[in-house]
Amino acid sequence: MGGPRRGASRATTIVDIARAAGVSKSTVSLVLKGSPLVKAETREAVEQAIERLGYVYNRSAANLRTARSSFVGMVISDLMNPFFTELAVGIEDALYNLGFIPILANTNEDVERQARVLQSLREHGVAGIVMSPARGTDAWSLAELLPRSMPLVVTMRRIEGSPAPYIGPDNRVGCRRAVEHLIGLGHTAIGFLGGDGTMTTQRERVSGYRDALQAAGLPFDEALVFESMPTRAGGVEAVTAALASPLRPTAVVCYNDIVAMGATRALTVRGVRVGVDFAVVGFDDIVEAENNAPPLTTMNADTRQMGARAAQGLLGLIGGADPAAMSFTGDSRLVVRESCGAHLRQKPIREAVR
Amino acid sequence: MGGPRRGASRATTIVDIARAAGVSKSTVSLVLKGSPLVKAETREAVEQAIERLGYVYNRSAANLRTARSSFVGMVISDLMNPFFTELAVGIEDALYNLGFIPILANTNEDVERQARVLQSLREHGVAGIVMSPARGTDAWSLAELLPRSMPLVVTMRRIEGSPAPYIGPDNRVGCRRAVEHLIGLGHTAIGFLGGDGTMTTQRERVSGYRDALQAAGLPFDEALVFESMPTRAGGVEAVTAALASPLRPTAVVCYNDIVAMGATRALTVRGVRVGVDFAVVGFDDIVEAENNAPPLTTMNADTRQMGARAAQGLLGLIGGADPAAMSFTGDSRLVVRESCGAHLRQKPIREAVR
DNA sequence: CTGAAAGCGCTTACAG
DNA sequence: CTGAAAGCGCTTACAG
Structure with a gap:
């Protein structure tokens, strides 16, 4: 493990600098850390030696001594x-x-x-x-x-x-918001796509999905949760199962954007127009979400x-x-793009107002 | 910079192990590196002490001593x-x-x-x-x-x-192959999209583009090289310029897949069908290339x-x-998918053969 | 303001 | 087969 360190010739160290500057290595160490204790001229001499000899600080040695680590x-x-x-x-x-x-x-x-x-x-x-x-x-x-x-x-x-400590998004309220948006758009048969119950994140998101349904007086049905790998292929698989289901949803929230992108593609391939005939919402707002066809509505948690x-x-x-x-x-915020179909609903409303 | 290292209590070291096992620290060091010099019982004793005290090797200290680094x-x-x-x-x-x-x-x-x-x-x-x-x-x-x-x-x-040393793909021959493929499909007005001459990679790829044209007896025209940022937005910009050009190409090779994906999208938005009315070839074969709409023909350099x-x-x-x-x-190899239109040309041929 | 000394946790000849 | 000693490149009290 590991090889030679800095070429064949011994690296220049603090004692080389000390000798060149005519001081002790303690003093060199002091100027290295910018201590105010050392006299200006001494500092000058040391700094010149450092420059001249091309010295580079060995942080590992320092860390060993101080029991710190960067x-x-x-x-x-x-x-x-x-x-x-x-x-x-x-x-x-x-x-x-x-x-x-x-x-x-x-x-x-x-x-x-x-x-x-x-x-x-x-x-x-x-x-x-x-x-x-x-x-x-x-x-x-x-x-x-x-x-x-x-x-x-x-x-x-x-x-x-x-x-x-855990540092991350609130998956539950994030997902709840996504589903509320779908409900606001008029959907009542809403599925959850991707991931599975062994994943804490999936469980949290499913909880939020259920929260939203229940708050709206809609039933939560396990048969509308389509588990799959949290991948693009998983999205294809899950949406296929959803379409074949007797509960046939008209909208889905997905475990993440990758699943949503897989679902979108599978839907498009079989002629269902995402954002028109069927609503899809993702989660995470990865950079590709914006460039999906159609652009993905999703939850952004920065x-x-x-x-x-x-x-x-x-x-x-x-x-x-x-x-x-x-x-x-x-917190996460909903980013509305086209895959949820909101742009179609709003247009007539705005036009009516004009 | 850096904080305390391993909790408040001093970490257990090689000398703690030595004391516990009743040997010297040299011996501990020997068993640590699996030296055959040490007697089986001694090794045993040391290993038990290590286990018991939860010792963890301090590789930085070792590296300092040996002037190596991992x-x-x-x-x-x-x-x-x-x-x-x-x-x-x-x-x-x-x-x-x-x-x-x-x-x-x-x-x-x-x-x-x-x-x-x-x-x-x-x-x-x-x-x-x-x-x-x-x-x-x-x-x-x-x-x-x-x-x-x-x-x-x-x-x-x-x-x-x-x-x-440089380790990477041969951009010149890779790009040459991409363009040859386009020529083989019957295109004669082929553009190069994205990147600019300050980038060595772009220059190499443009050289390959020129090689292919010249080998086929086609003229190389600088006006068909549309520079832009090597990004998705750059692809949009470059393809827009290409469409507006009097030399209006029917096919393009792109600096990379991201540019190609931007170009594809811009084309689609203005109603030109990629892979049918217009051929696009990317470079790099990033994972998204396969999932582009339409799937991107590109150069894979693994x-x-x-x-x-x-x-x-x-x-x-x-x-x-x-x-x-x-x-x-x-070497890079051409991955033929749909954006180049090859699938359309081949189908009739195969059908004729049947 | 500066130097001598000890020590961080290891490894490596060198004796025995 | 095992131990005592020196040393890797630093920092840190402690004197002066």
Whole structure:
């Protein structure tokens, strides 16, 4: 593991600088950290030596001495999924701004890989970890992997029973709003597409779906929840099942945008016009949602900003904050585009007003 | 920068283990690295102590001592772009398999940010760097930022004049093949859409475009190269210009798939049927290409595998290989889907054969 | 304002 | 087969 570090010749260190500047290495260390204790001329001499010898600070050595670390583990469940890409970009950017540097691990939804990666991060002495857990991660095995003392924030997928703070959207009220919108458009047979009950996020979204139905006096029927993989292919599959169902819905909320895009495509292929004959609403507002055909109505939870918030939350934990106080669930807002058909309903109304 | 490391209580170290097992810390170190020198019972005792005290190896301390590093910098120009996401996933996966651990930096096409990040990576003592350079990176400033002794592989975008090995696709022959396909379909007025001459990749692809035209005895006309941002919006803009041009092409190759998807959408919106009235070919074969409406014909260079290769190349450099021998440019293959219209031409032929 | 000394958690010859 | 010692590149009290 690992190779030679900085070329063949020994790297220049703090003592080389000390010798060149004619001071002790303590003094060099002081100027390195910008201490006001050192005299201007001395500082000058040291800085020149640094420049001349092309010295580069060895942060790992410093970290060993101070028992600190500027590394943070960024554990992502599926980086190829544009939703998580956006999350990762948000975390990464914030981490740099906060003075940390992210070690990336893409677990690819594999809990064993996640376990290995977590161990590796510990060995590398990360200051903390922000993680979107792989599907199937449970509080118990996580507790075995990571000591209580390791700052950890869980993002986007809640782990039930874990003391780690959760930072992510409020899936339940988000989904409730999506369904309320569909109800407002006049739909009464509304399905839920994609994901399955082993996923906390799916359960939360289904709860919101049920909340909205019940608030409107509509029955909740399990037969209208069409489970599938949370993928494009899953969307195709789920919508196909929905169309074949005797309860044949006229509108669907989807577990996420990818499912919605799969559903949209399957619908289009069989000649049902999305946004006209059938309403589809997604969740997440990934960048492609806007460019879908037709553009997708979906829930935006500001994924990137949520990533930044997760990073800030971790910083808090590292600084000693109480994990119990660090959870944050953010609001999502409905982004109305064409797949729900709202633009068609509104037009006549507006025209009538004119 | 950085926070406390492993909780409040001192972490257990090799000397704690030594004491608990009744041996010296040298011996503990030996069993840690699986040395055959140590007697089975001793090893046993040590391993039990490790288990019992929940010891975790401090790799940074080891690295300091051995002047090695298991960190590698993974510098990505635009992680939100699905093409680079796929590259990053390929690099990340290979790096873990090779025993390294990736530090992620998303430069977001900003050369100044890239400069800061490169400096930071040096301070953190990475063993090497694999980088898809931000637009506008030049060999000269790169040389100022990184010493010759730092193992570096440049991927996906060649930096002219840099001694660092390049690992990526052969853009010129790839694009030539794409255009040959269009010519084979009977087109004679073929445009090139997107990117601009400041990008090495664009210049290479335009060269291939010209090669194909000239090989077929068709004239190369600069007026058929429509420059734009390499984005979806750029694709809209470029195709709009193409349609307005007096040379009005009947087919286009695009700088990349995102441009092609923008072009496709703009075309569709104004009623020209892509794959029927007009042929579009992309480049990169990002995952969305398959799901475009219509599915995109494009060049596949196996981006993920290319990322793995870049990681392997870096490992070679770290191991002391000659940079001049590590460059690799891979083949790309044409993936025919619907946007080029080939399916329409072939159908009658096949039917005639039956 | 500056220097000498100890120590962070490891590894690596070198003795025995 | 195992232990004592030195050292990787820093930081941090402590003297002066």
